[in-house]
Amino acid sequence: MTQPVPFPPSLWASVTPDRPAAPALEGEIRADMAVVGAGFTGLSTALALAERGHKVVVVEAARAGWGASGRNNGQVIPTMTGAEPDVMAERFGAVGERFAQLVSDSAANLFKLVRRLDLKCEAEQTGWFQPAHSPGRVKLSAARVEAWARRGAPVSLLSADETAALTGSRAWYGGMLNRSGGHINPLAYARALAGAAVAAGVSLYENSPVQSVERTPAGWVVSTAKGRVIADQVMMAANGYTDWFAPGLAPRLAHSLVPVLSWQMATAPQPEAVRAKVLPGRQALSDTHGDLRFFRWDARGRLVSGGALIVPFNGAERLKRLIGARLAGIFPQMGVPTFDFVWNGRIGMTDDRMPRFHRVADGLWAWVACNGRGVALSSALGPVFADAMEGKAEADLPVPLTPVRPYPFHGVAKLVAPTLLAWYRHKDAVEPS
Structure with a gap:
């Protein structure tokens, strides 16, 4: 019997009802479509395919x-981290414009899915706010509001006074509010999406690390230690954990x-008096710092935040001091809070902050690198990859498909990447107005 993988501790693991574990994969199964990974992308792709009548195995x-789907902050953000919508269109033409529109609609579509399937996930479409940490960044906020508004996004530019009223703080100079976001x-x-997928006919197998994905005359073969799935099409949806269980x-x-x-x-649950003054409208917030400030309330009155470290040694205790003071x-109004939970997870990053979408081979699809914006985007990609696996022309997809290009000296890049935080902090401190 496959040994179950322990679930990492977190706030979400502590408060979320578990669902019965799906069986491990044993023996051979034939399917139309196979999906590797039961995160947001894998489950939303499988759900879309099953609702269209396909036999799907996850x-x-x-x-x-x-993985990352169950460990993040839970902010539903309809933008990319550093990739501006006009740049997407300039770089990829009509496909880039369709991708920008997909991103713009991504949060609204996630909340529509939650309502359609009655997914129990503490969903609050209260808006997402990106306050500007310097006068210069207000100019960027204004440009972003103009660019996203042209694509129909419900965005507006708030003044410094309006920002203070929305956030309960004078730490920022204004910013962009997108009312389609939330948390x-x-x-x-993820667990509710898994339940919906199974109810739609998806066969889900857990505690079954995939060891290989190979093309054979019979089709694509997804192999685990004790079983295999033979399918016409395969979606790789493991993102930053692609090499975690099987490096090869x-x-x-x-x-x-x-x-x-x-x-x-x-944090520990905060008093009602604090919650009435700090983000009283319960928006999700992540600002324009490179060393990001991000916050949102959960359903139990905890402020869910986080931070970044160059060196992870004794990370939980160091972050409690750093983020508490911040x-x-x-x-x-809050003072220095105590923290009941500190946890982490992998996110996939790229040098240009753009995700990567791939037709790896005929019938084999993948995407990686959410760059910290995976909640809304990964859910939006489910129907997109369902279209691709059903044979929609690549040129008509709303994602720019590119060849897989590994980073040279990847091991070195993994070591160096956290040190970029020092550069971000420097830029945050010296940015001109």
Whole structure:
């Protein structure tokens, strides 16, 4: 029997009801479509395919939501980290414009899916706010509002006074509000999505690390220690965890992103008086710092935040001091909070902050590198990859398909990437107005 993979501790793991584990894969199964990974992308792709009548198998190394999908902050953000919509269109033409539109609609579509399937995941479509940390960044916020508004996004530019009223802080100079965003309990969303997929006819197998994906005369073969799936089409949806359980599974794909630890934290439940003054509208917030400030309330009155470290040694205790002091500075009403939970997970990063979409081979699809914007985008990609696997012309897809390009000296890049935080902090401090 396959040994179950322990679920990493976090706020979400502590408060989210578990679902019965799916069986491990044993023996041979024939399917139309196979999906590797039961995170947001894998589950939303499988759900879309099953709702269209296909026989779909999802094979997960651990449990649904075990990776980045179940460990993130839960902010539903309808933008990319550093890739501007006009740049997407300039770089990729009509496909880039369709991708920008996909991103613009991604948060609204996630909440529509939650309502359609009645997914129990503490979903709050209260908006997402990106405040500007300097006068110069207000100019960037204004440009972003103009660019996203041209694509129909419900965005507006807030003044410094409006920002203070929305956030409860004078730490920022203004910013962009997108009313389609919000936040969810990401692990609850993953588990609910898994339940919806199974109810739609998807065969889910957990605790079944995939060891290889190979093309044979019979079709694509997805192999685990005790079983295999033969399918016409395969979606690789493991992102930053592609090489975690089997380093030899897809090394070129795994080396086409740089995995970085993202740290999340949750305070003790805060008094009602604090919650009435700090983000009283319960928006999700992540600002324009390179060393990002990000916050949102959960359903139990905890402020869920996080931070970044160059060296992870004793990370939880160091972050409690760092982020505790940061929160007290931004929100004096709160004082220095105590933290009940600190956890981390891998996110996939690229040098240009753009995700990578691939037709790896005929019938083999993949995407990697959410760059910290995976919640809304990965859910939006499910129907897109379902279209691709059904044979929609590549030129008509709303994602730019590119060849897999591994980073040279990938091991060195993994070591160097966290040190870029020092550069981000320097830029944050010296940016001119």
